Amino acid sequence: MALEQDIAELVTASNNLTQVVDNKIQNINSEVVHAKNKFDNWLNTRHVGFSLVDSLLDHSNDYITIPPRFKTIEEAEAFRFNTADDYAPTDETKEIKYYADVYLKMPGSLNWFSEPSPTQFTGKKSAYGNIAIGTLPHPNPKPVNRMALLMNRIGAHHQWMTTPDPIPNYSQPRVLFNNGINANREVKGQSWGITNYDDLMAFHENEAAGSSPGFSTVRVINLGPYPMHLKGFWIVNHGYQKEIN
Amino acid sequence: MQLVNKTTGIIEFDGPLDKFYGVTAYQHNEVNAEFEIILSAQEQRDYLRGEIAKDAGDNLSLLGTTSDTVHILLYELSRFMFKLNTAQTLAEMRSAASPINTLIGNIHKKVDDDVIQLPYQAKGIDQVIFDIENRATSVAKILTDNN
Numbered sequence: 001m002a003l004e005q006d007i008a009e010l011v012t013a014s015n016n017l018t019q020v021v022d023n024k025i026q027n028i029n030s031e032v033v034h035a036k037n038k039f040d041n042w043l044n045t046r047h048v049g050f051s052l053v054d055s056l057l058d059h060s061n062d063y064i065t066i067p068p069r070f071k072t073i074e075e076a077e078a079f080r081f082n083t084a085d086d087y088a089p090t091d092e093t094k095e096i097k098y099y100a101d102v103y104l105k106m107p108g109s110l111n112w113f114s115e116p117s118p119t120q121f122t123g124k125k126s127a128y129g130n131i132a133i134g135t136l137p138h139p140n141p142k143p144v145n146r147m148a149l150l151m152n153r154i155g156a157h158h159q160w161m162t163t164p165d166p167i168p169n170y171s172q173p174r175v176l177f178n179n180g181i182n183a184n185r186e187v188k189g190q191s192w193g194i195t196n197y198d199d200l201m202a203f204h205e206n207e208a209a210g211s212s213p214g215f216s217t218v219r220v221i222n223l224g225p226y227p228m229h230l231k232g233f234w235i236v237n238h239g240y241q242k243e244i245n
Numbered sequence: 246m247q248l249v250n251k252t253t254g255i256i257e258f259d260g261p262l263d264k265f266y267g268v269t270a271y272q273h274n275e276v277n278a279e280f281e282i283i284l285s286a287q288e289q290r291d292y293l294r295g296e297i298a299k300d301a302g303d304n305l306s307l308l309g310t311t312s313d314t315v316h317i318l319l320y321e322l323s324r325f326m327f328k329l330n331t332a333q334t335l336a337e338m339r340s341a342a343s344p345i346n347t348l349i350g351n352i353h354k355k356v357d358d359d360v361i362q363l364p365y366q367a368k369g370i371d372q373v374i375f376d377i378e379n380r381a382t383s384v385a386k387i388l389t390d391n392n
Contacts, residue, residue, distance in 0.1 A: 084254030101260050154266070157273050160255055166276045168253050216266075217258075 049120070049240035052110075056102040056218060056233040063132075063194060063231040068145070068224025069098035076146035076223040079184055081173040087150070087160050089221065099221040102233050108153075108215025110237055120239040125209035127176060128200045129220075130232030137192030145187050146223035149176040149203060154214035176218060177209040184223060194229045206238055246288050252278035262288065321345040 057064070069089050070076040081087070089098040111117050127149075134143040150173055152159040163169040175182035187201055218235075222228045248258035248271060257271045257280070258264075268280050284292065301307065321344060328341030355361040365373045 088256035088259060097259075099259075101258075103260065103264050154270050155273070157276055158253065158255070159257060159271065166273075168255070217260075217264075 051239065052106065052237040054104055054106040054235045054237070056104060056235065057230060058130075058232045058234075063229050064100045064102075065194075066100050066220065066222040066228045066230060067096055067098060068222050068226055068228070070146075070224035072225050073144055073146065076225055077184070079146070079148075079223050081148075081171055081183060083170050084168075086170065087173070087219075098223075099219055100230055101217050101219050102230070104216050104218070104235065106235075106237070107213060108211050109213040112213045118239075120242050122238045122240060123208060124206050124238045125177065125204060125211075126202070126206055126236040126238065127204040127209075128202055128232075128234045128236070129230070130198050131187065131189060131201055132191035132194050132197075132229035132231060133187065133189030134191050134226040137190060137197070139190055142188040142190070143226045145189070145226045145228065146184055147187055147228065148173070148184055148219075148221040148223060149182040150174055150219040150221070151176045151211060151215050152217045152219070153212045154216060155212070156214065159214070160219070177204055177207070177211060179204065179207075191227075191229060195231065198231065200232075246285070247283040249281045249283060250278050251281050252276065262291070317348065321348055 068076070070079065079086075090096060091098075110121050111123075133145050136143075150160055153174055156162075156174075157164055157166060158168045158174075160174055161168050161170065162172045162174050173183055182203065185203075189201070190197060218233060220228075220230055220233070246258070246260070246262055246265060247256055248265070248268065249255075250257050250271070253276075268282070271280065272278060297307075298304070302310070325341055325345045329338060332338045332341050352361065356363060356366075
């Protein structure tokens with residue numbers, strides 16, 4: 001009788017222990033899942049294993065001065081793409097251009113058709129510009145300017161518009177990385193001797209960036225009201241290192 | 246250079262020639278657009294210089310030929326003038342002119358017969374004379390001002 005009682009207690013103790021171990025294992029699994037999610041989120045947000053940087057323009061080139069298309073911030077802010085001239089605006093003589101094109105040196109799309117295809121890119125990109133605004137070294141308040149950033153797509157019906165039809169819709173600009181803000185965005189800056197001080201404007205930072213293999217050119221349009229001096233432009237292709245087999 | 250899409254009015258390309266992929270790259274078969282290429286004066290010059298380099302020779306080759314031309318003229322003209330200066334008879338004058346005549350005496354006829362074409366004639370003599378006068382004066386002025 002005592003033996004049976006001892007066995008029953010042992011079984012109960014064993015079951016309890018199993019339950020405790022199961023709970024511990026579940027906790028560990030939960031922590032692993034949590035850590036994995038945290039790691040994936042980290043990969044998707046702040047972590048950058050490496051980057052391929054495309055310098056469309058830098059100090060090895062002369063800077064490009066782009067005069068303002070509009071004289072007031074109100075006119076510039078109200079601008080919407082609507083006509084063919086909006087895509088390469090000039091003055092009446094066509095001598096003064098309110099835009100400038102800069103060219104990619106790397107492919108517009110990193111992972112499209114060719115095989116073996118790269119597996120280390122996250123598909124996210126950044127775009128930075130070194131742009132002097134205005135005419136003063138330390139303006140206070142900072143001059144508020146408007147600009148548009150377009151990307152082309154060779155092979156499309158219209159490389160500067162997204163209209164998938166032979167008849168273009170001039171109100172559908174192909175804005176940089178399909179980000180609507182690039183149709184008319186606010187920027188602020190300074191211009192001390194144009195080249196004396198340099199820093200970066202961030203147009204896109206580690207964000208999804210739709211672009212095609214026909215992407216070869218960025219068009220910068222100065223809506224005004226201040227002159228802009230384009231000194232640099234970079235596109236950063238983000239990636240993380242693949243696991244070692 | 247500019248590539249203007251005359252069908253849509255869009256300036257498809259506006260940049261240096263070496264970034265231009267050719268008209269077909271900008272064509273879509275459903276759009277079937279009409280294009281116009283616009284070259285600046287400098288781009289037209291660059292284009293012509295490129296064609297000259299391809300067909301006639303690079304700058305150093307052209308310089309070599311120009312140098313040969315000048316040296317032939319210098320030597321032959323020197324010899325001619327020396328002999329002419331001491332000639333006493335018409336026969337001696339003819340004899341003095343003989344070497345240079347043998348060497349280059351038939352070139353003008355080849356030019357007149359269009360066998361040889363000279364670049365200055367293709368450019369237009371008025372423009373060439375203007376460039377000679379203008380560039381000579383500009384260079385001389387810079388040298389004078391900096392002495």
